[in-house]
Amino acid sequence: MLREVTATRYITPLREGGSLPGLVEADDLGTYVLKFRGAGQGRKTLVAEVLCGELARRLGLRVPPLVTIELDPVLGLGEPDREVQELLRSSGGANLGMGFLSGAxxxxxxxxxxxxxxxxxxxxxxxxxxxxxxxxxxxxxxxxxxxxxxxxxxxxxxxxxxxxxxxxxxxxxxxxxxxxxxxxxxxxxxxxxxxxxxxxxxxxxxxxxxxxxxxxxxxxxxxxxxxxxxxxxxxxxxxxxxxxxxxxxxxxxx
Ligand SMILES: Nc1ncnc2c1ncn2[C@@H]1O[C@H](COP(=O)(O)OP(=O)(O)O)[C@@H](O)[C@H]1O
Ligand SMILES: [Mg+2]
Incomplete structure (x- = not known):
């Protein structure tokens, strides 16, 4: 099983791709890109991230560390964007986190x-x-x-x-x-x-x-x-x- 952390702060949405992942801080002091379980494609996307990411890692390719992130939807109460609010609301429990490569x-x-x-x-x-x-x-x-x-x-x-x-x-x-x-x-x-x-x-x-x-x-x-x-x-x-x-x-x- 992946290591489990708990989100302590929702920093900002990442708008580059299509799925609106969020940047969060967690209780291990790490910064992660969080993929919401409640996003459009839902949990199959997260399954694919874990399976392929962990497989690639074992084949010697570089993949940032993966964790599961417990998310309390209350963390998003200050988020002004309605779409992000909705994602946070529908994604209580375990979401996927990928270690954030700062400056990449x-x-x-x-x-x-x-x-x-x-x-x-x-x-x-x-x-x-x-x-x-x-x-x-x-x-x-x-x-x-x-x-x-x-x-x-x-x-x-x-x-x-x-x-x-x-x-x-x-x-x-x-x-x-x-x-x-x-x-x-x-x-x-x-x-x-x-x-x-x-x-x-x-x-x-x-x-x-x-x-x-x-x-x-x-x-x-x-x-x-x-x-x-x-x-x-x-x-x-x-x-x-x-x-x-x-x-x-x-x-x-x-
Ligand atoms: N681990 C990471 N470290 C740094 N930046 C990241 C990381 N993961 C994603 N990003 C940035 O966020 C964007 C969106 O993430 P991505 O995983 O591609 O989601 P999606 O395309 O489904 O929205 C990426 O294109 C990249 O710019
Ligand atoms: Mg992408």
């Missing part, structure tokens, strides 16, 4: 360069989890003290929106033509050779165990949170073995 810059493919091996690992990972939110328009990558960090894994694993069709959906190709790192000659073949053997049933069990039960209960078709955890692991395990042959839109994928 949004990655700009025209301003920074990335080594083909690192680009390959990130493109391969995004193909594995079917991340549709790492385009050059909206990279969801941060530069922090010279390193590249991955954020925002909410729009991944499209198959979790339709479990009966999950295996079919997860067998599809990944189009990397618009990927933020497509122009850096990503070495997907060597990434696949290194990373694919690491994605085992055990690793996926460890990663899915990090997802709070509260975000997994009452999913139609599943009796227990652990049943749903296994459903998350299955397409990823299958995909890890083959996905490098199903990446389209970049030369190096062949």
């Amino acid at each position: 810059l949004g990655f700009d493919p025209l301003a920074f360069s990335v080594d083909p091996r690192e680009a390959g690992r990130i493109v391969w990972f995004d193909a594995l989890v079917n991340n549709v939110d790492r385009s050059w328009r909206n990279p969801n990558l941060l530069m922090h003290r010279g390193d590249l960090w991955l954020i925002d894994h909410g729009a991944t694993m499209i198959w979790h929106h339709n479990w009966p069709g999950a295996d079919t959906s997860a067998a599809r190709a990944y189009d990397a033509a618009e990927h933020a790192l497509a122009r850096f000659a990503p070495d997907v073949a060597s990434a696949a050779a290194t990373l694919s053997p690491l994605v085992t049933e055990d690793l996926l069990a460890e990663v899915t165990a990090e997802i709070p039960d509260a975000w997994l209960v009452d999913e139609p078709g599943f009796d227990t949170p652990d049943d749903l955890r296994r459903a998350y692991a299955r397409p990823l395990l299958a995909r890890a073995a083959v996905v490098h042959q199903r990446i389209t839109g970049i030369e190096e994928a062949k």
Whole structure:
């Protein structure tokens, strides 16, 4: 399970992306980007953040620490924006927090360069989890003290929106033509050779165990949170073995 903290101060909304995450301080003195459970896409976005973030971390990619944040909606009473008020009101209990990288810059493919091996690992990972939110328009990558960090894994694993069709959906190709790192000659073949053997049933069990039960209960078709955890692991395990042959839109994928 993720470490649990309690929000002590709501600082400000972050308006860059679409989901209006909030910047908060917590009782461990940390500053976090808080993703609201009550936001439009709801808890599946948070499940995707935890699963993909923790998987990426275990594959050696940089992801800020993830925690669950208890939120007392009273903290937002001073917030003037009605939309934010509504999010705070509907998000009592456990939300997702990501450690705030102070001073980080949004990655700009025209301003920074990335080594083909690192680009390959990130493109391969995004193909594995079917991340549709790492385009050059909206990279969801941060530069922090010279390193590249991955954020925002909410729009991944499209198959979790339709479990009966999950295996079919997860067998599809990944189009990397618009990927933020497509122009850096990503070495997907060597990434696949290194990373694919690491994605085992055990690793996926460890990663899915990090997802709070509260975000997994009452999913139609599943009796227990652990049943749903296994459903998350299955397409990823299958995909890890083959996905490098199903990446389209970049030369190096062949
Ligand atoms: N851990 C972080 N450290 C610093 N800035 C962050 C962090 N997470 C998000 N941000 C900033 O907030 C913006 C929105 O966050 P993001 O997770 O992309 O949410 P969404 O796109 O769903 O609104 C990002 O584009 C980035 O500028
Ligand atoms: Mg984003």
